[in-house]
Amino acid sequence: MIGKSGMKKMAVFDMLNIAFFVLVTLIMIFPFWNVLMISIVDHKVYVENSLVLFPSKLDLGAYRFIFSTSQIINSLKISVFITILGACYNMLLTISMGYALSIKNLPGRKGFITFVLIPFFFTGGLIPMYMNIKNLGLTDTLAALIIPLGINGWYLIIVKNYFGATSNSLREAAKIDGANDIVVLVKIILPISKAMIATFLLFYGVERWNEWFFAMLFINDPDKIPMQKLLRDIIYNFAAGDMAANYRKMTGSHVRSIAVKMAVAVVTVVPIVMVYPFLQKYFVQGVTSGSVKG
Amino acid sequence: MINGLMRQDKCSYKELQRRISGNKYIYLLLLPGLAFYFIFNYMPMYGITLAFKDFMFNKGIGGSPWVGFQHFEDIFSDSKFWDVVINTLQIQLGRLVFEFPAPILIAILLNELPLKGFKRFVQSCMYFPYFISWIIIYSLLLNIFSLDTGVINIILHNLGFEKVNFLVSSWFFRPLVYTSNIWKMAGYSTILYLAAISNINPELYEAALVSGANRFQRMIHVTLPGIQVIALTIFILSIGNMMNGGFNQIFNLYNELVYDVGDIIDTYVYREGIGKALFGRTTAVGLFKSGINLILLLIVDNVSRRISGTGIY
Known part of the structure; x- marks a missing residue:
């Protein structure tokens, strides 16, 4: 049935399909390339033609500038701090709770699971959440960017299902030997769950690094804003703040505010690029296991 | 075998007590998560009352007067x-x-x-x-x-x-x-x-x-x-x-x-x-x-x- 014309049609389809994905790839990569180029190209080149494909003349002034400001260094430190501490706190809560909820004969288990599921269906909304955290006295503390963001419910359910599928029989065997549950979890279950732990540590880490909303809601102190919020302030309102003025002072007439903006964007995206190979190793598994319910 | 035992004594109070105390470390593991959910997902629900109140800063959520719908x-x-x-x-x-x-x-x-x-x-x-x-x-x-x-x-x-x-x-x-x-x-x-x-x-x-x-x-x-x-x-x-x-x-x-x-x-x-x-x-x-x-x-x-x-x- 597949005649000569059929074969040819398939080959044509393959070509078109490849061409389509070449185009898709370009569309995915170009915006990042563009940002990088704008941040490193000489101002005159950029003014002549802002569609910079290759940096015919380099100028790393924007990077020199941003790393000379205490603001960026400080925000970087804060972002690293809340990412590392936050992700560890996330994992501690998620793993301990997910493991506990996976114990099939735990009295009250159904009730605890319902307790965790209800917020999926109904929440107080933005304002009650805002008032609650304010009333807890977390305003203008870094704790506001860590403590309230403790458990991602979706991750919790995947972790619970993961433990439910892998560790119940192991636990029973270990308990017969007389070990208590925390020892069983730490010494036996966790060492064989490294891939799962790595997956969610990375996912939580990315979430914490990308956090900006709570920073916008609860942090007014300019010394405590993380990178994402700083980038937002810089991108949306560069002229405000001391940065522009400082920069003009440093560089004379060349106000390359766009290069500075883009350099900050590059700095904010680099950590994600760095962990991406590790992320990629795990997330396909993570996503598909989320759709399989235990 | 454990399952069989459980089914037999399902209604037994003693058996339940045994299962609870046998899982005491599991409850300990559950505690931080439950506290988190309570503080950050359930406590805000109290703030929903604001929808029926005229909020005044000096009186807080509890003290502000009700305004119905x-x-x-x-x-x-x-x-x-x-x-x-x-x-x-x-x-x-x-x-x-x-x-x-x-x-x-x-x-x-x-x-x-x-x-x-x-x-x-x-x-x-x-x-x-x-x-x-x-x-x-x-x-x-x-x-x-x-x-x-x-x-x-x-x-x-x-x-x-x-x-x-x-x-x-x-x-x-x-x-x-x-x-x-x-x-x-x-x-x-x-x-x-x-x-x-x-x-x-x-x-x-x-x-x-x-x-x-x-x-x-x-x-x-x-x-x-x-x-x-x-x-x-x-x-x-x-x-x-x-x-x-x-x-x-x-x-x-x-x-x-x-x-x-x-x-x-x-x-x-x-x-x-x-x-x-x-x-x-x-x-x-x-x-x-x-x-x-x-x-x-x-x-x-x-x-x-x-x-x-x-x-x-």
Whole structure:
């Protein structure tokens, strides 16, 4: 049935399909390339033609500038701090709770699971959440960017299902030997769950690094804003703040505010690029296991 | 054996006591999570009372006087409120029409790609934006769409067309929302579809080949039915999302000039609530939204149970 014309049609389809994905790839990569180029190209080149494909003349002034400001260094430190501490706190809560909820004969288990599921269906909304955290006295503390963001419910359910599928029989065997549950979890279950732990540590880490909303809601102190919020302030309102003025002072007439903006964007995206190979190793598994319910 | 024992003594109080004390470390492990849920998910529910109160800063939530359904009467008679509700519904509907099919199409085409190495490279490129924030994406969009230095406007200008101010145009705002979300999310969303495709029995393809189906017929009659269930599940999940509209994205993309088409319930609550401190009124808006959401999710959960045998969570 597949005649000569059929074969040819398939080959044509393959070509078109490849061409389509070449185009898709370009569309995915170009915006990042563009940002990088704008941040490193000489101002005159950029003014002549802002569609910079290759940096015919380099100028790393924007990077020199941003790393000379205490603001960026400080925000970087804060972002690293809340990412590392936050992700560890996330994992501690998620793993301990997910493991506990996976114990099939735990009295009250159904009730605890319902307790965790209800917020999926109904929440107080933005304002009650805002008032609650304010009333807890977390305003203008870094704790506001860590403590309230403790458990991602979706991750919790995947972790619970993961433990439910892998560790119940192991636990029973270990308990017969007389070990208590925390020892069983730490010494036996966790060492064989490294891939799962790595997956969610990375996912939580990315979430914490990308956090900006709570920073916008609860942090007014300019010394405590993380990178994402700083980038937002810089991108949306560069002229405000001391940065522009400082920069003009440093560089004379060349106000390359766009290069500075883009350099900050590059700095904010680099950590994600760095962990991406590790992320990629795990997330396909993570996503598909989320759709399989235990 | 343990199970057998449990069944025998199911109603025995002593047995229950034994199981509870036998699991005391499990309860200890459960405690931090329960405390977290209580403090950050349940305590805010007390604040919902604000929807029925005239909030006064000096009196706090508890001390502020009750006003009954005054806030609801106010918002329901406010045309601005209905504008944002309609915007939210329209944007979410637009997402169903434009964003929902994108990963399905991409997954089917990816599956047909003959070059394995190239396929992996394409996937790496397409999954990446899922992991970056909308603030970064706005920085990227600025270079592509801004009036003076945006790439598209430079090309338009060089071709002799007039420049378009995409980022502040009501006409372009929603298309920009849909395309940028497809750019960020569609690649990552293909993962579920690709997993479903890889679960299709290869014999089905062979049978189709034997009976003379060409490639397009195989795509339509074998691949597409193979991803039907997951597609349907994702579709109804997004219906459960109807009142959300995507705050993270909209908030970082919109501006005053596009409020008429871009202002959604969540952005409205943020501006009026946090910005203007109209706490009672915006809590009422939030409660209205949560209520509709609850109804939608219960329906969606029910439908999901019927289609795929499990609920949404």
